[in-house]
Amino acid sequence: xxxxxxxxxxxxxxxxxxxxxxxxxxxxxxxxxxxxxxxxxxxxxxxxxxxxxxxxxxxxxxxxxxxxxxxxxxxxxxxxxxxxxxxxxxxxxxxxxxxxxxxxxxxxxxxxxxxxxxxxxxxxxxxxxxxx
Numbered sequence: 373x374x375x376x377x378x379x380x381x382x383x384x385x386x387x388x389x390x391x392x393x394x395x396x397x398x399x400x401x402x403x404x405x406x407x408x409x410x411x412x413x414x415x416x417x418x419x420x421x422x423x424x425x426x427x428x429x430x431x432x433x434x435x436x437x438x439x440x441x442x443x444x445x446x447x448x449x450x451x452x453x454x455x456x457x458x459x460x461x462x463x464x465x466x467x468x469x470x471x472x473x474x475x476x477x478x479x480x481x482x483x484x485x486x487x488x489x490x491x492x493x494x495x496x497x498x499x500x501x502x503x504x
Contacts, residue, residue, distance in 0.1 A: 376401065376431070377467040378501075380452045383460050388448035390441065395470075396434035396496060402468050402475070405430045405502060428503040429477060431466065435497055442487055442495040449485050449499070456480075463504055477503045 379389035395401050408422035437445065448464075456462040463478040483500030490496055 374470040376433070376470060377465075378448065379465045380448050380462075382451040383455050383458070386451060388444070388451055390445055390448060392433065392435045392437075394435055396436060396498075400471055401431045401433045402429055402470055403432070404428070429468075429475065429479075430482070430503065431468070431479065431501040432483075433497075433499055433501070436490065437495055437497055438493055439495055442497050445485060445497055446487075449481060452481060453484075464501065466501065466503075479503050 373393070374395075376392045377389065378392070379387070381387045392401075404427045407427050408420070411419045411421075413419055452462050452464060463480055466475075466477050466479045468475040468477075479501040481499060482502045483498075485497050485499040488496040488498075
């Protein structure tokens with residue numbers, strides 16, 4: 373089963389977690405952040421650049437959830453954002469089982485959640501995370 377688990381424990385000890393099982397469309401939510409570069413010098417030599425570590429993952433997610441689940445996701449984000457604003461270590465735990473072997477990582481929000489009302493019961497939530 374393809375799913376992504378997202379969790380955050382605030383500095384006050386409140387735990388938030390959510391499991392996403394649908395992603396709005398057929399796109400995979402996990403990709404690599406493109407930080408490596410390849411080019412040629414003026415004399416034709418290959419130049420490979422980028423950081424001295426593997427390229428990090430990023431997740432661009434959209435999921436159809438119930439109104440109550442959207443409120444849970446918003447509480448998770450608000451809790452994370454409160455700790456971040458206070459300069460505290462703020463990283464979410466993410467477990468990705470969408471493709472290949474399971475991936476567990478720490479991530480931060482790079483695009484805050486946005487919400488689209490689909491019906492009185494359903495909401496489309498979209499946001500972006502980046503591995504740290």
